[in-house]
Amino acid sequence: MIQINSLNARLWSKLGQRGTFGITMLELGRDIENLMVISADLCSTSGLDRLRLQFPEKFLNVGIAEQNLVGISAGLAKEGYIVFATSFANFAAMRSYEQVRLNMGYMGFNIKLVGLGSGFAMGMFGNTHYGIEDVALMRAIPGLCILSPADCTEVVKATFAAATYNGPVYLRLTGVANNPIVNKEDYPFEIGKAIPLKSGSDVAIIATGSMVYHALEAAKQLESRGISAAVINMHTIKPLDTETINTLCREVKLIVTVEEHTVVGGLGGAVAEYLCSNLLAPRQLIIGIPDAFQKAGDYQYLLEQNGLTGPQIAERVSSILNGLVKS
Protein backbone atom coordinates (compact mmCIF):
# COMPACT_ATOMS: atom_id res chain seq x y z
CA MET A 1 0.00 0.00 0.00
CA ILE A 2 1.45 3.35 -1.03
CA GLN A 3 2.06 5.61 1.96
CA ILE A 4 1.68 9.33 1.53
CA ASN A 5 4.19 11.11 3.75
CA SER A 6 6.95 13.68 3.46
CA LEU A 7 9.64 11.06 2.83
CA ASN A 8 7.77 9.60 -0.14
CA ALA A 9 6.84 13.08 -1.34
CA ARG A 10 10.57 13.87 -1.57
CA LEU A 11 11.32 10.57 -3.31
CA TRP A 12 8.53 11.01 -5.85
CA SER A 13 9.52 14.61 -6.42
CA LYS A 14 12.98 13.41 -7.51
CA LEU A 15 11.39 10.99 -9.99
CA GLY A 16 8.96 13.53 -11.38
CA GLN A 17 5.32 12.98 -12.33
CA ARG A 18 5.94 10.24 -14.91
CA GLY A 19 7.99 8.07 -12.57
CA THR A 20 5.46 8.59 -9.80
CA PHE A 21 2.67 7.56 -12.16
CA GLY A 22 4.57 4.32 -12.85
CA ILE A 23 4.92 3.56 -9.13
CA THR A 24 1.21 4.13 -8.65
CA MET A 25 0.33 1.89 -11.58
CA LEU A 26 2.39 -0.93 -10.05
CA GLU A 27 0.19 -0.64 -6.98
CA LEU A 28 -2.95 -0.63 -9.11
CA GLY A 29 -1.62 -3.67 -10.96
CA ARG A 30 -1.71 -5.53 -7.63
CA ASP A 31 -5.14 -4.19 -6.69
CA ILE A 32 -7.20 -4.31 -9.86
CA GLU A 33 -7.96 -7.62 -11.50
CA ASN A 34 -9.38 -6.24 -14.75
CA LEU A 35 -6.67 -3.60 -15.31
CA MET A 36 -4.99 -3.13 -18.68
CA VAL A 37 -2.14 -0.68 -19.12
CA ILE A 38 -1.26 0.15 -22.70
CA SER A 39 1.47 2.29 -24.13
CA ALA A 40 2.48 3.42 -27.60
CA ASP A 41 6.17 2.48 -27.29
CA LEU A 42 6.66 4.62 -24.19
CA CYS A 43 6.61 1.96 -21.49
CA SER A 44 9.86 3.02 -19.84
CA THR A 45 9.12 6.70 -20.28
CA SER A 46 5.78 6.13 -18.53
CA GLY A 47 7.59 4.53 -15.59
CA LEU A 48 5.83 1.25 -16.39
CA ASP A 49 8.75 -1.19 -16.64
CA ARG A 50 8.11 -2.69 -13.22
CA LEU A 51 4.42 -3.17 -13.93
CA ARG A 52 5.29 -4.82 -17.27
CA LEU A 53 7.68 -7.23 -15.57
CA GLN A 54 5.49 -8.07 -12.59
CA PHE A 55 2.15 -8.19 -14.40
CA PRO A 56 2.95 -8.92 -18.04
CA GLU A 57 -0.63 -10.04 -18.66
CA LYS A 58 -1.84 -6.56 -17.71
CA PHE A 59 0.50 -4.67 -20.02
CA LEU A 60 0.35 -4.18 -23.77
CA ASN A 61 2.60 -2.27 -26.13
CA VAL A 62 0.94 -1.20 -29.39
CA GLY A 63 4.07 0.25 -30.94
CA ILE A 64 4.27 3.80 -32.22
CA ALA A 65 0.61 3.97 -33.19
CA GLU A 66 -1.44 6.34 -31.07
CA GLN A 67 -4.69 6.01 -33.03
CA ASN A 68 -4.52 2.27 -32.52
CA LEU A 69 -3.59 2.85 -28.86
CA VAL A 70 -6.94 4.49 -28.20
CA GLY A 71 -8.88 2.18 -30.53
CA ILE A 72 -7.58 -1.01 -28.88
CA SER A 73 -8.14 0.58 -25.47
CA ALA A 74 -11.77 1.13 -26.46
CA GLY A 75 -12.23 -2.50 -27.52
CA LEU A 76 -10.81 -3.69 -24.20
CA ALA A 77 -12.83 -1.15 -22.20
CA LYS A 78 -16.00 -2.27 -24.00
CA GLU A 79 -15.26 -5.79 -22.74
CA GLY A 80 -15.01 -4.56 -19.16
CA TYR A 81 -11.36 -3.70 -18.66
CA ILE A 82 -10.22 -0.56 -16.84
CA VAL A 83 -7.71 0.77 -19.33
CA PHE A 84 -4.85 3.22 -18.80
CA ALA A 85 -3.30 4.32 -22.11
CA THR A 86 -0.10 6.36 -22.16
CA SER A 87 1.82 8.50 -24.60
CA PHE A 88 3.36 11.94 -24.62
CA ALA A 89 0.58 14.49 -24.15
CA ASN A 90 0.92 15.95 -27.63
CA PHE A 91 0.57 12.53 -29.30
CA ALA A 92 -2.07 11.19 -26.90
CA ALA A 93 -4.28 14.24 -27.29
CA MET A 94 -3.58 15.19 -30.90
CA ARG A 95 -2.47 12.21 -32.98
CA SER A 96 -5.43 10.21 -31.71
CA TYR A 97 -7.89 13.06 -31.29
CA GLU A 98 -10.76 11.56 -33.27
CA GLN A 99 -10.32 8.21 -31.53
CA VAL A 100 -10.54 10.05 -28.21
CA ARG A 101 -13.61 11.96 -29.36
CA LEU A 102 -15.50 8.89 -30.56
CA ASN A 103 -14.35 6.23 -28.10
CA MET A 104 -13.95 8.22 -24.91
CA GLY A 105 -16.39 11.06 -25.56
CA TYR A 106 -19.18 9.78 -27.80
CA MET A 107 -19.21 6.14 -26.64
CA GLY A 108 -17.93 7.03 -23.16
CA PHE A 109 -15.59 4.08 -22.70
CA ASN A 110 -13.76 3.73 -19.41
CA ILE A 111 -10.33 4.75 -20.66
CA LYS A 112 -7.80 6.79 -18.72
CA LEU A 113 -5.66 8.55 -21.29
CA VAL A 114 -2.40 9.68 -19.72
CA GLY A 115 -0.65 12.65 -21.33
CA LEU A 116 3.01 12.42 -20.32
CA GLY A 117 5.40 15.33 -20.25
CA SER A 118 2.78 17.93 -21.01
CA GLY A 119 3.45 21.66 -21.09
CA PHE A 120 7.16 22.38 -21.60
CA ALA A 121 8.47 19.23 -19.89
CA MET A 122 10.06 17.95 -23.09
CA GLY A 123 12.38 20.96 -23.13
CA MET A 124 15.00 20.62 -25.85
CA PHE A 125 12.81 18.24 -27.89
CA GLY A 126 11.08 21.40 -29.04
CA ASN A 127 7.59 22.28 -30.16
CA THR A 128 6.78 18.92 -31.77
CA HIS A 129 6.87 17.47 -28.25
CA TYR A 130 5.31 20.27 -26.21
CA GLY A 131 1.82 19.69 -24.85
CA ILE A 132 0.52 23.21 -24.94
CA GLU A 133 -2.95 22.77 -26.47
CA ASP A 134 -4.01 19.42 -25.00
CA VAL A 135 -6.37 20.81 -22.36
CA ALA A 136 -8.20 22.93 -24.93
CA LEU A 137 -8.68 19.91 -27.16
CA MET A 138 -9.74 17.53 -24.40
CA ARG A 139 -12.04 20.11 -22.87
CA ALA A 140 -13.96 20.51 -26.13
CA ILE A 141 -15.05 16.86 -26.06
CA PRO A 142 -18.30 16.27 -24.16
CA GLY A 143 -18.08 13.89 -21.23
CA LEU A 144 -14.34 13.87 -20.63
CA CYS A 145 -12.93 14.41 -17.16
CA ILE A 146 -9.60 16.27 -17.11
CA LEU A 147 -7.22 15.86 -14.18
CA SER A 148 -4.09 17.96 -13.78
CA PRO A 149 -2.18 17.06 -10.60
CA ALA A 150 -0.21 19.77 -8.82
CA ASP A 151 2.73 17.62 -7.76
CA CYS A 152 3.88 14.03 -7.51
CA THR A 153 1.88 13.29 -4.39
CA GLU A 154 -1.18 14.46 -6.24
CA VAL A 155 -0.24 12.23 -9.18
CA VAL A 156 -0.68 9.30 -6.78
CA LYS A 157 -4.03 10.66 -5.55
CA ALA A 158 -5.30 11.50 -9.05
CA THR A 159 -4.23 8.17 -10.54
CA PHE A 160 -6.09 6.27 -7.81
CA ALA A 161 -9.12 8.53 -8.28
CA ALA A 162 -9.06 8.02 -12.06
CA ALA A 163 -8.92 4.24 -11.62
CA THR A 164 -12.06 4.18 -9.50
CA TYR A 165 -13.90 6.84 -11.52
CA ASN A 166 -16.29 5.12 -13.92
CA GLY A 167 -15.78 7.06 -17.13
CA PRO A 168 -13.23 8.57 -19.49
CA VAL A 169 -10.40 10.61 -17.98
CA TYR A 170 -7.53 12.60 -19.43
CA LEU A 171 -4.70 12.67 -16.87
CA ARG A 172 -2.24 15.45 -17.64
CA LEU A 173 1.27 15.09 -16.22
CA THR A 174 3.48 18.17 -16.12
CA GLY A 175 6.94 19.19 -15.01
CA VAL A 176 10.29 17.44 -14.98
CA ALA A 177 12.34 15.53 -12.39
CA ASN A 178 12.74 17.35 -9.07
CA ASN A 179 9.12 18.31 -9.37
CA PRO A 180 8.36 20.98 -6.74
CA ILE A 181 6.47 19.67 -3.71
CA VAL A 182 3.08 21.10 -2.84
CA ASN A 183 1.67 18.30 -0.68
CA LYS A 184 3.75 16.52 1.97
CA GLU A 185 0.98 14.82 3.90
CA ASP A 186 -2.11 12.88 2.93
CA TYR A 187 -5.25 14.90 2.20
CA PRO A 188 -8.69 14.31 0.74
CA PHE A 189 -8.74 14.38 -3.06
CA GLU A 190 -12.06 14.41 -4.82
CA ILE A 191 -12.53 14.72 -8.59
CA GLY A 192 -14.25 18.02 -9.36
CA LYS A 193 -13.52 19.55 -5.96
CA ALA A 194 -10.85 22.26 -5.97
CA ILE A 195 -8.48 22.54 -3.01
CA PRO A 196 -7.99 25.95 -1.37
CA LEU A 197 -4.34 26.04 -0.32
CA LYS A 198 -4.22 29.56 1.04
CA SER A 199 -6.85 32.15 1.79
CA GLY A 200 -6.67 35.78 0.71
CA SER A 201 -8.92 38.79 0.25
CA ASP A 202 -7.50 40.83 -2.67
CA VAL A 203 -6.84 38.32 -5.38
CA ALA A 204 -7.52 34.63 -5.96
CA ILE A 205 -4.97 32.67 -7.97
CA ILE A 206 -6.51 29.53 -9.46
CA ALA A 207 -3.69 27.31 -10.65
CA THR A 208 -3.43 23.84 -12.10
CA GLY A 209 -0.69 21.23 -12.52
CA SER A 210 2.88 22.46 -12.27
CA MET A 211 1.69 26.03 -11.78
CA VAL A 212 0.20 25.42 -8.33
CA TYR A 213 3.65 25.56 -6.74
CA HIS A 214 4.53 28.74 -8.63
CA ALA A 215 1.20 30.30 -7.65
CA LEU A 216 2.05 29.65 -3.99
CA GLU A 217 5.44 31.29 -4.50
CA ALA A 218 3.74 34.23 -6.18
CA ALA A 219 1.30 34.56 -3.26
CA LYS A 220 4.22 34.78 -0.81
CA GLN A 221 5.77 37.62 -2.79
CA LEU A 222 2.42 39.39 -3.06
CA GLU A 223 1.98 39.18 0.70
CA SER A 224 5.30 40.96 1.17
CA ARG A 225 3.88 43.75 -1.01
CA GLY A 226 0.79 43.91 1.13
CA ILE A 227 -1.47 42.07 -1.31
CA SER A 228 -3.53 39.27 0.16
CA ALA A 229 -3.67 36.40 -2.33
CA ALA A 230 -5.70 33.20 -2.12
CA VAL A 231 -4.37 30.14 -3.96
CA ILE A 232 -6.61 27.38 -5.25
CA ASN A 233 -5.42 24.08 -6.65
CA MET A 234 -7.81 23.37 -9.55
CA HIS A 235 -6.67 19.80 -10.11
CA THR A 236 -9.84 18.98 -12.04
CA ILE A 237 -10.25 21.22 -15.06
CA LYS A 238 -13.41 19.43 -16.19
CA PRO A 239 -15.91 19.23 -14.59
CA LEU A 240 -15.01 22.67 -13.28
CA ASP A 241 -15.63 23.37 -9.59
CA THR A 242 -17.96 26.34 -10.13
CA GLU A 243 -19.03 26.33 -6.48
CA THR A 244 -15.52 27.27 -5.40
CA ILE A 245 -15.37 29.92 -8.13
CA ASN A 246 -18.68 31.39 -6.93
CA THR A 247 -17.25 31.74 -3.43
CA LEU A 248 -14.13 33.46 -4.77
CA CYS A 249 -16.29 35.90 -6.76
CA ARG A 250 -17.70 37.18 -3.48
CA GLU A 251 -14.31 37.51 -1.78
CA VAL A 252 -11.78 39.06 -4.16
CA LYS A 253 -11.29 41.92 -6.63
CA LEU A 254 -9.36 39.88 -9.20
CA ILE A 255 -9.34 36.27 -10.28
CA VAL A 256 -6.14 34.99 -11.86
CA THR A 257 -5.77 31.66 -13.62
CA VAL A 258 -2.32 30.17 -14.12
CA GLU A 259 -1.51 27.19 -16.29
CA GLU A 260 1.38 25.70 -18.23
CA HIS A 261 -0.79 25.67 -21.35
CA THR A 262 -1.76 28.10 -24.08
CA VAL A 263 -4.01 30.95 -22.97
CA VAL A 264 -6.51 29.66 -25.56
CA GLY A 265 -9.09 27.26 -24.21
CA GLY A 266 -7.39 25.86 -21.13
CA LEU A 267 -8.11 26.48 -17.44
CA GLY A 268 -8.28 30.22 -18.12
CA GLY A 269 -10.82 29.64 -20.88
CA ALA A 270 -12.89 27.34 -18.69
CA VAL A 271 -13.03 29.86 -15.85
CA ALA A 272 -13.72 32.76 -18.25
CA GLU A 273 -16.56 30.88 -19.92
CA TYR A 274 -18.11 30.42 -16.52
CA LEU A 275 -17.43 33.94 -15.18
CA CYS A 276 -18.72 35.84 -18.22
CA SER A 277 -22.30 34.89 -17.39
CA ASN A 278 -21.92 35.90 -13.74
CA LEU A 279 -22.87 39.57 -13.27
CA LEU A 280 -20.96 39.85 -10.01
CA ALA A 281 -17.77 38.35 -11.35
CA PRO A 282 -14.55 40.26 -10.74
CA ARG A 283 -12.06 40.84 -13.57
CA GLN A 284 -10.01 37.85 -14.68
CA LEU A 285 -6.36 37.69 -15.66
CA ILE A 286 -5.37 34.63 -17.71
CA ILE A 287 -1.72 33.69 -17.26
CA GLY A 288 -0.39 30.95 -19.51
CA ILE A 289 1.65 30.37 -22.63
CA PRO A 290 1.06 33.04 -25.30
CA ASP A 291 -0.68 31.93 -28.50
CA ALA A 292 2.52 31.29 -30.45
CA PHE A 293 5.21 28.69 -31.08
CA GLN A 294 8.53 29.54 -29.54
CA LYS A 295 12.20 28.69 -29.66
CA ALA A 296 13.13 25.50 -27.83
CA GLY A 297 14.85 25.61 -24.49
CA ASP A 298 15.17 23.77 -21.21
CA TYR A 299 12.21 23.62 -18.86
CA GLN A 300 13.26 26.43 -16.52
CA TYR A 301 14.20 28.68 -19.44
CA LEU A 302 10.77 28.16 -21.02
CA LEU A 303 8.93 28.92 -17.79
CA GLU A 304 10.90 32.15 -17.45
CA GLN A 305 10.43 33.12 -21.11
CA ASN A 306 6.69 32.76 -20.61
CA GLY A 307 6.44 34.53 -17.29
CA LEU A 308 5.42 31.38 -15.46
CA THR A 309 7.66 31.56 -12.38
CA GLY A 310 6.45 32.74 -8.97
CA PRO A 311 8.10 36.19 -9.05
CA GLN A 312 6.92 36.86 -12.62
CA ILE A 313 3.35 35.83 -11.75
CA ALA A 314 3.46 38.11 -8.67
CA GLU A 315 4.67 41.01 -10.80
CA ARG A 316 1.86 40.69 -13.34
CA VAL A 317 -0.80 40.22 -10.69
CA SER A 318 0.42 43.19 -8.74
CA SER A 319 0.50 45.51 -11.77
CA ILE A 320 -3.00 44.50 -12.88
CA LEU A 321 -4.29 44.91 -9.35
CA ASN A 322 -2.74 48.37 -9.07
CA GLY A 323 -4.42 49.32 -12.34
CA LEU A 324 -7.76 48.12 -11.05
CA VAL A 325 -7.41 50.10 -7.83
CA LYS A 326 -6.49 53.28 -9.74
CA SER A 327 -9.40 52.93 -12.20
Next chain:
Amino acid sequence: MTQQDQTLRNMEMMAARMRRTALDLAYSAGPNGAHLGSGLSIIEIMAVLYGGILNIDPHNPRWEDRDRFILSKGHGTLGYYTALAEAGLISSDELSTFEKNGGFLPGQPVMNMDKGIEFSSGSLGHGLSLGVGVALAGKKRGRDYKVYILMGDGECNEGSVWEAAMAAKHYKLSNLIAIIDANDMQSDGARCDIMAADYETIWKGFGWDVATVDGHNVNRIYETLHAGTRIDTPSVIIARTIKGKGVSFMENNNEWHHNRLTLTQYDAAVKELNP
Protein backbone atom coordinates in the same frame (compact mmCIF):
# COMPACT_ATOMS: atom_id res chain seq x y z
CA MET B 1 -31.90 -31.26 -49.46
CA THR B 2 -29.14 -31.40 -46.81
CA GLN B 3 -29.18 -29.10 -43.84
CA GLN B 4 -26.36 -27.07 -45.35
CA ASP B 5 -28.29 -26.70 -48.61
CA GLN B 6 -31.23 -25.48 -46.59
CA THR B 7 -29.04 -22.96 -44.71
CA LEU B 8 -27.68 -21.64 -48.00
CA ARG B 9 -31.16 -21.40 -49.49
CA ASN B 10 -32.39 -19.56 -46.38
CA MET B 11 -29.53 -17.07 -46.56
CA GLU B 12 -30.23 -16.41 -50.24
CA MET B 13 -33.88 -15.73 -49.49
CA MET B 14 -32.85 -13.58 -46.55
CA ALA B 15 -30.59 -11.53 -48.83
CA ALA B 16 -33.44 -11.05 -51.31
CA ARG B 17 -35.77 -9.82 -48.55
CA MET B 18 -33.07 -7.53 -47.13
CA ARG B 19 -32.37 -5.94 -50.51
CA ARG B 20 -36.10 -5.27 -50.97
CA THR B 21 -36.43 -3.83 -47.43
CA ALA B 22 -33.33 -1.69 -47.98
CA LEU B 23 -35.10 -0.01 -50.90
CA ASP B 24 -38.17 0.64 -48.73
CA LEU B 25 -35.97 2.19 -46.03
CA ALA B 26 -34.08 4.34 -48.51
CA TYR B 27 -37.35 5.54 -50.04
CA SER B 28 -38.82 6.24 -46.59
CA ALA B 29 -35.79 8.40 -45.78
CA GLY B 30 -37.11 10.87 -48.36
CA PRO B 31 -34.96 13.93 -48.86
CA ASN B 32 -32.45 12.75 -46.23
CA GLY B 33 -31.32 10.19 -48.79
CA ALA B 34 -29.37 7.05 -47.93
CA HIS B 35 -26.11 5.29 -48.74
CA LEU B 36 -27.69 2.94 -51.28
CA GLY B 37 -24.59 1.93 -53.22
CA SER B 38 -22.74 0.58 -50.24
CA GLY B 39 -25.82 -0.72 -48.44
CA LEU B 40 -26.66 -2.90 -51.44
CA SER B 41 -23.11 -4.14 -52.03
CA ILE B 42 -22.88 -5.72 -48.55
CA ILE B 43 -26.29 -7.46 -48.53
CA GLU B 44 -25.04 -11.01 -49.20
CA ILE B 45 -22.14 -10.61 -46.72
CA MET B 46 -24.56 -9.49 -44.01
CA ALA B 47 -27.10 -12.21 -44.86
CA VAL B 48 -24.43 -14.89 -44.46
CA LEU B 49 -23.12 -13.40 -41.20
CA TYR B 50 -26.53 -13.00 -39.55
CA GLY B 51 -28.15 -15.96 -41.32
CA GLY B 52 -25.53 -18.64 -40.79
CA ILE B 53 -22.26 -17.58 -39.17
CA LEU B 54 -22.64 -15.33 -36.13
CA ASN B 55 -23.27 -17.16 -32.89
CA ILE B 56 -25.71 -14.73 -31.28
CA ASP B 57 -28.87 -14.91 -29.22
CA PRO B 58 -31.43 -12.26 -30.20
CA HIS B 59 -33.11 -12.74 -26.81
CA ASN B 60 -29.87 -12.01 -25.00
CA PRO B 61 -27.88 -9.49 -27.03
CA ARG B 62 -25.36 -9.08 -24.18
CA TRP B 63 -24.59 -12.82 -23.94
CA GLU B 64 -20.88 -12.91 -23.03
CA ASP B 65 -19.93 -15.64 -25.48
CA ARG B 66 -21.68 -14.10 -28.48
CA ASP B 67 -19.71 -13.45 -31.63
CA ARG B 68 -19.07 -9.74 -32.05
CA PHE B 69 -19.79 -7.93 -35.29
CA ILE B 70 -18.45 -4.43 -36.00
CA LEU B 71 -19.68 -2.43 -38.99
CA SER B 72 -16.56 -0.33 -39.48
CA LYS B 73 -17.93 1.12 -42.72
CA GLY B 74 -20.76 2.77 -40.84
CA HIS B 75 -22.51 3.95 -44.00
CA GLY B 76 -23.55 0.34 -44.68
CA THR B 77 -26.60 0.68 -42.42
CA LEU B 78 -29.11 -0.39 -45.11
CA GLY B 79 -27.40 -3.78 -45.09
CA TYR B 80 -26.83 -3.76 -41.31
CA TYR B 81 -30.26 -2.75 -40.01
CA THR B 82 -32.04 -5.09 -42.41
CA ALA B 83 -29.82 -7.97 -41.19
CA LEU B 84 -30.49 -7.09 -37.54
CA ALA B 85 -34.21 -7.12 -38.33
CA GLU B 86 -33.93 -10.55 -39.99
CA ALA B 87 -32.03 -11.80 -36.94
CA GLY B 88 -34.83 -10.61 -34.64
CA LEU B 89 -32.85 -7.85 -32.96
CA ILE B 90 -34.85 -4.99 -34.48
CA SER B 91 -38.62 -5.16 -35.03
CA SER B 92 -40.17 -4.08 -38.33
CA ASP B 93 -41.83 -1.16 -36.52
CA GLU B 94 -38.44 -0.05 -35.25
CA LEU B 95 -36.95 -0.51 -38.71
CA SER B 96 -39.47 1.99 -40.05
CA THR B 97 -37.86 4.67 -37.84
CA PHE B 98 -34.78 4.60 -40.11
CA GLU B 99 -33.38 8.13 -40.45
CA LYS B 100 -36.25 9.68 -38.50
CA ASN B 101 -35.48 12.70 -36.32
CA GLY B 102 -34.26 11.73 -32.87
CA GLY B 103 -34.50 8.02 -33.67
CA PHE B 104 -31.99 5.31 -32.82
CA LEU B 105 -31.45 4.17 -36.40
CA PRO B 106 -29.77 7.11 -38.12
CA GLY B 107 -27.73 6.88 -41.31
CA GLN B 108 -24.70 5.55 -39.42
CA PRO B 109 -24.96 3.13 -36.48
CA VAL B 110 -25.17 4.24 -32.85
CA MET B 111 -23.99 1.81 -30.17
CA ASN B 112 -27.06 0.08 -28.74
CA MET B 113 -26.49 -3.23 -26.99
CA ASP B 114 -30.23 -3.91 -26.67
CA LYS B 115 -30.35 -4.04 -30.45
CA GLY B 116 -27.06 -5.85 -30.96
CA ILE B 117 -25.20 -2.79 -32.22
CA GLU B 118 -21.78 -3.17 -30.61
CA PHE B 119 -20.24 0.20 -31.47
CA SER B 120 -21.07 3.58 -32.96
CA SER B 121 -19.37 4.01 -36.29
CA GLY B 122 -19.36 6.19 -39.36
CA SER B 123 -15.94 7.76 -39.28
CA LEU B 124 -13.81 5.35 -41.29
CA GLY B 125 -10.75 3.48 -40.09
CA HIS B 126 -11.80 2.91 -36.48
CA GLY B 127 -13.41 -0.53 -36.48
CA LEU B 128 -10.34 -2.72 -36.86
CA SER B 129 -8.64 -1.23 -33.78
CA LEU B 130 -11.83 -1.74 -31.79
CA GLY B 131 -11.94 -5.31 -33.06
CA VAL B 132 -8.33 -5.90 -32.01
CA GLY B 133 -9.21 -4.78 -28.47
CA VAL B 134 -12.31 -6.99 -28.34
CA ALA B 135 -10.42 -9.98 -29.77
CA LEU B 136 -7.58 -9.49 -27.26
CA ALA B 137 -10.11 -9.46 -24.43
CA GLY B 138 -11.53 -12.75 -25.72
CA LYS B 139 -8.09 -14.38 -25.88
CA LYS B 140 -7.11 -13.11 -22.44
CA ARG B 141 -10.26 -14.52 -20.88
CA GLY B 142 -10.14 -17.78 -22.82
CA ARG B 143 -13.49 -17.17 -24.48
CA ASP B 144 -14.28 -18.73 -27.82
CA TYR B 145 -16.13 -15.87 -29.46
CA LYS B 146 -15.00 -14.51 -32.79
CA VAL B 147 -14.85 -10.89 -33.86
CA TYR B 148 -15.99 -9.96 -37.37
CA ILE B 149 -15.26 -6.53 -38.78
CA LEU B 150 -16.73 -5.32 -42.06
CA MET B 151 -14.72 -2.60 -43.76
CA GLY B 152 -14.80 -0.92 -47.15
CA ASP B 153 -11.99 -1.05 -49.70
CA GLY B 154 -12.04 2.75 -49.78
CA GLU B 155 -11.85 2.71 -45.99
CA CYS B 156 -8.52 0.90 -46.28
CA ASN B 157 -7.05 4.24 -47.44
CA GLU B 158 -7.03 5.19 -43.75
CA GLY B 159 -3.65 4.75 -42.04
CA SER B 160 -5.25 3.64 -38.79
CA VAL B 161 -6.43 0.44 -40.55
CA TRP B 162 -2.81 -0.55 -41.03
CA GLU B 163 -1.80 0.24 -37.45
CA ALA B 164 -4.48 -2.23 -36.41
CA ALA B 165 -3.57 -4.75 -39.12
CA MET B 166 0.01 -4.84 -37.83
CA ALA B 167 -1.17 -5.29 -34.25
CA ALA B 168 -3.68 -8.07 -35.02
CA LYS B 169 -0.93 -10.16 -36.58
CA HIS B 170 1.55 -9.34 -33.80
CA TYR B 171 -0.95 -10.43 -31.13
CA LYS B 172 -1.79 -13.58 -33.17
CA LEU B 173 -5.51 -12.83 -33.18
CA SER B 174 -6.88 -15.90 -34.94
CA ASN B 175 -10.30 -14.99 -33.48
CA LEU B 176 -10.43 -11.86 -35.61
CA ILE B 177 -11.89 -11.93 -39.11
CA ALA B 178 -12.00 -8.84 -41.29
CA ILE B 179 -14.20 -8.71 -44.36
CA ILE B 180 -13.55 -6.12 -47.04
CA ASP B 181 -16.50 -5.00 -49.12
CA ALA B 182 -14.39 -4.57 -52.25
CA ASN B 183 -16.76 -2.78 -54.58
CA ASP B 184 -13.86 -0.91 -56.21
CA MET B 185 -15.55 2.44 -55.74
CA GLN B 186 -15.37 5.19 -53.20
CA SER B 187 -17.07 8.50 -52.67
CA ASP B 188 -15.33 10.34 -55.50
CA GLY B 189 -15.33 7.53 -58.04
CA ALA B 190 -13.38 4.43 -59.05
CA ARG B 191 -10.90 3.22 -56.47
CA CYS B 192 -8.24 2.64 -59.15
CA ASP B 193 -8.38 6.34 -60.05
CA ILE B 194 -8.43 7.68 -56.49
CA MET B 195 -6.06 5.43 -54.58
CA ALA B 196 -5.12 2.28 -56.38
CA ALA B 197 -3.60 -0.33 -54.11
CA ASP B 198 -3.20 -4.08 -54.40
CA TYR B 199 -4.92 -4.93 -51.15
CA GLU B 200 -4.52 -8.68 -51.54
CA THR B 201 -0.76 -8.35 -51.62
CA ILE B 202 -0.74 -5.76 -48.86
CA TRP B 203 -2.82 -7.85 -46.43
CA LYS B 204 -0.59 -10.85 -47.18
CA GLY B 205 2.43 -8.65 -46.53
CA PHE B 206 1.00 -7.82 -43.12
CA GLY B 207 0.95 -11.56 -42.43
CA TRP B 208 -2.79 -12.12 -42.61
CA ASP B 209 -4.54 -15.13 -44.04
CA VAL B 210 -6.19 -13.75 -47.19
CA ALA B 211 -9.09 -15.19 -49.18
CA THR B 212 -10.81 -13.55 -52.12
CA VAL B 213 -14.42 -14.46 -52.87
CA ASP B 214 -17.36 -13.32 -54.97
CA GLY B 215 -19.10 -11.12 -52.44
CA HIS B 216 -22.52 -11.78 -53.90
CA ASN B 217 -22.20 -15.56 -53.91
CA VAL B 218 -23.75 -16.72 -50.66
CA ASN B 219 -22.25 -20.24 -51.04
CA ARG B 220 -18.72 -18.95 -51.44
CA ILE B 221 -18.95 -16.43 -48.59
CA TYR B 222 -20.45 -19.03 -46.27
CA GLU B 223 -17.86 -21.67 -47.23
CA THR B 224 -14.99 -19.28 -46.61
CA LEU B 225 -16.28 -17.98 -43.29
CA HIS B 226 -17.29 -21.47 -42.19
CA ALA B 227 -13.87 -22.96 -42.97
CA GLY B 228 -12.45 -21.46 -39.79
CA THR B 229 -9.19 -19.65 -39.22
CA ARG B 230 -5.52 -20.52 -39.11
CA ILE B 231 -3.69 -20.81 -35.80
CA ASP B 232 -2.18 -17.53 -34.60
CA THR B 233 -3.25 -15.61 -37.69
CA PRO B 234 -6.02 -13.10 -38.29
CA SER B 235 -8.01 -13.57 -41.49
CA VAL B 236 -9.28 -11.18 -44.08
CA ILE B 237 -11.83 -12.00 -46.73
CA ILE B 238 -11.77 -9.71 -49.72
CA ALA B 239 -15.33 -9.90 -50.97
CA ARG B 240 -15.53 -8.70 -54.57
CA THR B 241 -18.79 -6.81 -54.79
CA ILE B 242 -20.69 -4.42 -57.02
CA LYS B 243 -21.68 -1.08 -55.58
CA GLY B 244 -25.47 -0.72 -55.86
CA LYS B 245 -25.83 -4.47 -56.54
CA GLY B 246 -29.26 -5.61 -57.72
CA VAL B 247 -30.60 -2.40 -59.25
CA SER B 248 -29.28 -1.88 -62.77
CA PHE B 249 -29.25 1.91 -62.72
CA MET B 250 -27.45 1.98 -59.38
CA GLU B 251 -24.79 -0.64 -60.13
CA ASN B 252 -21.31 0.87 -60.41
CA ASN B 253 -22.92 4.28 -60.62
CA ASN B 254 -21.50 6.59 -58.01
CA GLU B 255 -24.50 8.90 -58.16
CA TRP B 256 -25.96 6.31 -55.83
CA HIS B 257 -23.17 6.48 -53.25
CA HIS B 258 -25.61 8.60 -51.26
CA ASN B 259 -28.81 9.74 -52.87
CA ARG B 260 -32.56 10.09 -52.49
CA LEU B 261 -35.01 7.85 -54.34
CA THR B 262 -37.92 9.33 -56.27
CA LEU B 263 -41.13 7.30 -56.47
CA THR B 264 -40.46 6.49 -60.14
CA GLN B 265 -36.95 5.28 -59.33
CA TYR B 266 -38.23 3.31 -56.36
CA ASP B 267 -40.90 1.60 -58.48
CA ALA B 268 -38.37 0.79 -61.21
CA ALA B 269 -35.95 -0.64 -58.62
CA VAL B 270 -38.62 -2.75 -56.94
CA LYS B 271 -39.73 -4.08 -60.32
CA GLU B 272 -36.17 -5.24 -61.03
CA LEU B 273 -35.99 -7.08 -57.72
CA ASN B 274 -39.42 -8.71 -58.12
CA PRO B 275 -39.82 -9.21 -61.86
